[in-house]
Amino acid sequence: MSKRIAIIQGHPDPAPERLCRALADAYARGAARGGHEVKRIDVAALDFPLLRSQVEFERGGPPPAIAQAQETLRWADHWVMVYPIWLGDAPALFKGFIEQTFRPGFALRYRDGRIPYGLLKGKTARVIATMGMPSLVYRFFFFAHGLRNLKRNVLNYAGVSPVRETLIGSTRGMLPETAEKWLTSIEALGREGR
Ligand SMILES: Cc1cc2nc3c(=O)[nH]c(=O)nc-3n(C[C@H](O)[C@H](O)[C@H](O)COP(=O)(O)O)c2cc1C
Numbered sequence: 001m002s003k004r005i006a007i008i009q010g011h012p013d014p015a016p017e018r019l020c021r022a023l024a025d026a027y028a029r030g031a032a033r034g035g036h037e038v039k040r041i042d043v044a045a046l047d048f049p050l051l052r053s054q055v056e057f058e059r060g061g062p063p064p065a066i067a068q069a070q071e072t073l074r075w076a077d078h079w080v081m082v083y084p085i086w087l088g089d090a091p092a093l094f095k096g097f098i099e100q101t102f103r104p105g106f107a108l109r110y111r112d113g114r115i116p117y118g119l120l121k122g123k124t125a126r127v128i129a130t131m132g133m134p135s136l137v138y139r140f141f142f143f144a145h146g147l148r149n150l151k152r153n154v155l156n157y158a159g160v161s162p163v164r165e166t167l168i169g170s171t172r173g174m175l176p177e178t179a180e181k182w183l184t185s186i187e188a189l190g191r192e193g194r
Pocket residue numbers: 011017018019020021084085086087088089130131132133134171
């Protein structure tokens with residue numbers, strides 16, 4: 001079944017040689033081959049400030065670049081988020097984007113003014129995170145804290161489920177053939193729209 005897919009590039013560095021950029025391109029290539037419709041959000045290219053207050057979070061209108069990203073996210077059935085692990089978590093720019101985007105009214109609404117419910121039910125996601133350490137170390141020594149927070153506290157909470165993950169470790173000095181294998185498997189996921 002053909003899907004509408006949003007690829008969210010969370011790498012702050014626009015340099016095309018970044019692995020995250022090659023991974024997003026591979027996913028997009030596969031998705032196009034699989035007959036899916038793709039729209040892309042490149043967080044590094046968006047102009048938005050950091051969120052500064054709860055009042056702004058709950059009552060302020062999002063800046064235009066964020067409103068446009070929200071429209072793309074609402075349009076899509078499936079989201080693919082790609083980012084590198086920086087200091088154990090997603091880069092600050094990507095987190096700034098998440099804070100700006102996942103506001104009440106877009107991600108949540110409060111029933112009786114208190115009890116939150118997710119507005120994004122029916123959507124699914126995949127998180128692709130790259131890191132210098134072996135991915136098993138991130139998963140079993142650090143318990144993948146940052147990733148679990150994004151999955152549960154942000155995405156599941158807003159109704160996005162299931163959220164699948166691909167962790168790509170040992171990126172420093174990765175052999176070209178290893179990188180190629182990853183790109184091939186990410187392209188296959190794109191073709192399946194998964
Ligand atoms: C500011 C910064 C912090 C980083 N922190 C970590 C870290 O905590 N753990 C880790 O395994 N790798 C860390 N790395 C390595 C990156 O995760 C790695 O370079 C990246 O995933 C490679 O993908 P890229 O080519 O798309 O940047 C860090 C890199 C930078 C630039």
